[in-house]
Amino acid sequence: MIYFSSKTIEALQGYSPTERVAIIHRANQMMPFERKAFGNTLKVIILVALFWSVLYIPGTGWKLLAILLLGLLYRLAVLPVNLTLAVPYIPEAIRKHEQAKASGRDEPGQQDGGDSNHS
Template identity: 30%
Template sequence: MTFYFSTRNIPALQGLPLAERARLLDQASKRLSVPEKTLLNVLKLLVIVPVFAFILQTATNWTSLLWAFVVFLLYPLVIKPIQYSLCAKYIAQPSSKENE
């Protein structure tokens, strides 16, 4: 599986404006299979749950709030490339007739 860190890198979305890329990506995410959706949701939970665990520890350790912020920043770096890669196969490739 190829990892795409931006929607601009997905071959079927190259050259499209951001709004169009977002729309096509949203449509593709609706076509994900149940195991793919489950995998994506479990990965999201694995990133989000530690944030809340760190927030709960702020009563005894204020530095845990910083760690929660760091883990929260990792969310788009971990989840988005996986989401883009899973959705890329559901985005229709432009036909060759349209390019001529």
């Protein structure tokens, strides 16, 4: 199944939009290299296809407008790839998110033990 919004992912139903973003970000970080590489390749193919289609728009003004719109909306074009590839890692990301909330940490990458500037 392809997910176009984090609202449609059943495991994330009880979370606020900012929590859903944090959980998905954590799930994306948990993906193995091969899956990340596949996702990045797929996103590049999608973006190249979108920008390639600009070549067929007549007129320089319309082309510039189309490129501007694609630049502003490219996140929406690649969001389904991010969501769909992250879904298998969401239960573990939720578990880690809940642990971080219980211990008072809200940032996904924060280190245990307080000060991270020690040598």
